[in-house]
Amino acid sequence: MKTIQKTAIALAASGLFTATSFAQTAPAAAPEAPEASPITANVTITNDYRYRGLTQSNYQPAIQGGFDYAHESGFYIGNWNSSISWIGDQNSTAGGTAGNNVSSNIEMDFYGGFKKELIAPGFASDFGVLQYYYPTKGFNSTFMQNPNSTELYAAQNFTFGPLTGFVKLSYAVTTLFGIPNSAGSMYPDLTLNYDTGFWGLTANGHIGYQYIAGQPFTTTGYSGAQNNISYTDWKLGMTKDFGGGLAAQVSYIQTNANPSWYTTGGNQSTWSGRGGVNFSLTKTF
Numbered sequence: 001m002k003t004i005q006k007t008a009i010a011l012a013a014s015g016l017f018t019a020t021s022f023a024q025t026a027p028a029a030a031p032e033a034p035e036a037s038p039i040t041a042n043v044t045i046t047n048d049y050r051y052r053g054l055t056q057s058n059y060q061p062a063i064q065g066g067f068d069y070a071h072e073s074g075f076y077i078g079n080w081n082s083s084i085s086w087i088g089d090q091n092s093t094a095g096g097t098a099g100n101n102v103s104s105n106i107e108m109d110f111y112g113g114f115k116k117e118l119i120a121p122g123f124a125s126d127f128g129v130l131q132y133y134y135p136t137k138g139f140n141s142t143f144m145q146n147p148n149s150t151e152l153y154a155a156q157n158f159t160f161g162p163l164t165g166f167v168k169l170s171y172a173v174t175t176l177f178g179i180p181n182s183a184g185s186m187y188p189d190l191t192l193n194y195d196t197g198f199w200g201l202t203a204n205g206h207i208g209y210q211y212i213a214g215q216p217f218t219t220t221g222y223s224g225a226q227n228n229i230s231y232t233d234w235k236l237g238m239t240k241d242f243g244g245g246l247a248a249q250v251s252y253i254q255t256n257a258n259p260s261w262y263t264t265g266g267n268q269s270t271w272s273g274r275g276g277v278n279f280s281l282t283k284t285f
Contacts, residue, residue, distance in 0.1 A: 041067040046280035049082055052187065052210050053233025053255035054272045056084045056107065058264050066109070074116035076128075080109045086272070087134060087147055089264040104134040104147070113153075122159030128152075130170075132177070145178035151187075165192040172213075179229070181214030193239075200241035204251065207234040231257035231273065245284040253278050 042065060048055055049062035056062070066080030088103030113128020132149045155168035172185040179185075189208030196203060212230045237251025255262075257273030264272045 038071060039067060039069050041065070041285045042282055044280050044282040046278065048276065048278055049084065050253050050276075050278055052208060053231070053235075053253055054257065054262055055264065055276075056082070056086050058085045058089050058270065058272075059276070060085065070115075074114050075112070076115060077112040078110075080111075082107045084134075086264055087136060102136060104136045106135060108133045108135070119156075122157075122164075124157040126153075126155040126157065126166075126168075145175060145180055147178040148174070149176050150174045151176075162195040162197065163192065164195075165190065176212065179212060179214075182212050184213035186211045186213075200243070202239045202241070204237045204239055204249070205235065207232070209233075228258050229261045231255050231262075233257070233273075235278075237278070246282070247284075248281045249279070251278050252276070 044064040046062050046064065048059050049057040049064070062083045064080070064082040066078060068076060068078035070076040083105060084107045085105070088105070109130060109132055111128055111130040113126060115124055115126040115128075117123060118125045130151045130153060132147075132151075134147045136147070150173050151170045152173060153168060153170040155166045157166040158164065167190050168188070170187040170189075172183055174183055176182040176185040187208055187210050189206065192205045194203040209232050210230060215229060233253070233255040235251050235253045237249055239247055239249045241247050252275065254275035255273035257271075259271040259273070262272045264270050
């Protein structure tokens, strides 16, 4: 579950700012650099796919990748994909019912929007729509709500010297990741990146609040009313720019999500929101 803003976090110390600094410091007599391609691609390997603080791969490694097309006008489209296991994990022990065959091994995100420096240089406004799509096997609506979800988002990027980041609000216009009656859920979040100026290191911080609409609820296939399933997640980490579009990140991620609801794996006993260290290596092209 990745957005174009999330790409900026992972690559904060790499290509996002390198091109700008080069343009400002290149000698006047140097030949012009080739025009940047409007299409970029990326591939990532990570020890655990975390989204909004929750594991999507049951604390196992994941491989991810996608591409973006950005027009000079500010309009962009993109696709991003990741290996996952959470849908199958949550249904693998459904008591022998028809629901225990539901699974999906991939998440496919499709998004598009408009991003432009409308306020001032270094202050880009971003508006778009994001579709999360999970090709499922054995889907049975009696035992599982449709996990496919659509969100609208609005974000404001900012730059103050070595400090950059963005504030963002995501709004679910459909049910959110299969949670019953959850249309209207919202996720406001704040991300900060600080370029240390040392060895290509950028410090990263993030905090967000996942508000789940439609609580409490009771529905077929769920054990009565579920309360307090909204939660806060946060992250602190570092990104290392190796140059050439290669970047690595390490971070600590934690949430206060309700363990009785956000579970995954064998007999749904593993809390998907527990704290942990996350590593990833990303290459952009």
